[in-house]
Amino acid sequence: MTIREVAFPHELYVLLKLTDKKTLPETLPGQFVEVKVEGSPKTFLRRPISINYVDREKNELWLLIKKVGEGTHQLATLKAGDTLNLVFPLGNGFSPVQKKGEKVLLVGGGVGVAPLLDYGKYLKESGADPVFLLGARSKSDLLEQELFKAIAPVYVTTEDGSEGEKGFVTQHSILTKEKFDRISVCGPKPMMVSVARYAKATNTPCEVSLENMMACGLGACLCCVEKTVKGNVCVCKEGPVFDINDLTWEV
């Protein structure tokens, strides 16, 4: 695939917009890609990156990448016109719409907001009623706010109170004011665990998107396993999205 545009929404993040001569394959919101990182000798394995957004009209696939290690820093040096080798789409994706008008709370934190943009758009277009609840350390750490707002209502918490309500996502007043039909979460594990706790307490169906360390991305190497009620399963193949009732987390 060819990089059409590179943007830096934040000093720690890069947004790559990719396109291809061929029409992009069908992808489901919540699926991911495995990116080959060229020019970084220490980066041997591909890097799993969630699909941030798919623009069918422009035949564009967006990857919102947090610069964590050498591999992702290398990806941030790419320029428009460069090519990138991807294996995708991988994984199961978030749940499809279950009924018209269902109210779905999408909770994201950090780079975990990335797949919720594509999922929120899908839910809205499919007749559901998504609501975003996004958490960050500070106002400047909130990503793609305008894009989220263009799809559905956005509620925000920041740890320093510089935007939205002060605190963590699970402390937001929307959770006591409104009732949701189901919840989808992507973010740091402590955040997902606390949202799972809220979901269980309120008897709300909840799914979470995990990011265990992966090698193959195809369910072959059995490295990225998560303990579930069905035993160890591959996050790359049976996930990354899991119903919290299938996990063995202590919430």
Place this chain on the structure above:
Amino acid sequence: MKNPVMTASGTFGYGVEFADFVNLEDIGGIIVKGTTLNSREGNDYPRMVETASGMLNCVGLQNKGVDYFCRHIYPEIKDIRTNMIVNVSGSSPEDYAECAARVNELENVPAIELNISCPNVKQGGMAFGVTPEGASSVVKAVRKAYDKTLIVKLSPNVTSITDIALAVQDAGADAVSLINTLMGMVIDIEKRKPVLSIATGGMSGPAVKPVAVRCVWQVAKAVTIPVIGLGGIMDAHDAIEFFLAGASAIEIGTANFIDPAVTVKVANGINEWLDQHGCNSVADIIGQLNA
């Protein structure tokens, strides 16, 4: 075999996981995930850590057991027209033999690869593969229970891999494959803890290739049975090194994680190299090092 390229156990699932990327029937042989008599959950996460030009894993032979394999997985793969080979592991000569006996009944599995070299399980696995006596005891037991092609996969974590190879040859192995992973360890210096859940893991990838080529060279000179070479092969050039060192066939492992179509690319690359060098087949270059 249509070509000398096979997949290394544990890196290619049961083949079907890669069907979207490569025509499975263009691969010389597919060695499926390690199978044991009873199901195994494997080790806890984290099971993998990346290293310079490679990775460590400590999966620990996670599989649903040989009965599940025979009943549910074999029907899905038995009509793939290439050599579907089952990698068999165990914790005593008796359960290696029993597992092999079950696989012996599967019509479309022409061979097994006996894993006496897994570094990631507490009992069995590598314990048998590190002494000539241990290796011999497992191979003898399996040989009685299994009458098709018996490949034995050797560990490099030994003082003399040649002694082990000779012992399994004497015990009735039809071929040896080497190397399994090298035992390694990575430490998280901030936590002052090993990264992997069981502290150590098996190292694979291009970083181990020179060790593997050396082992193949030593073993091929010592034994009369065919040697299958593996360890860090990323492309056809790497594969040719193994043939020259004495391997009759090769397996590709970790490279499948980087490029799911690498097997067929390597098979084609080998043919191109042979053509360019005026060779008719791989047989022309096996062990053909200039003195």
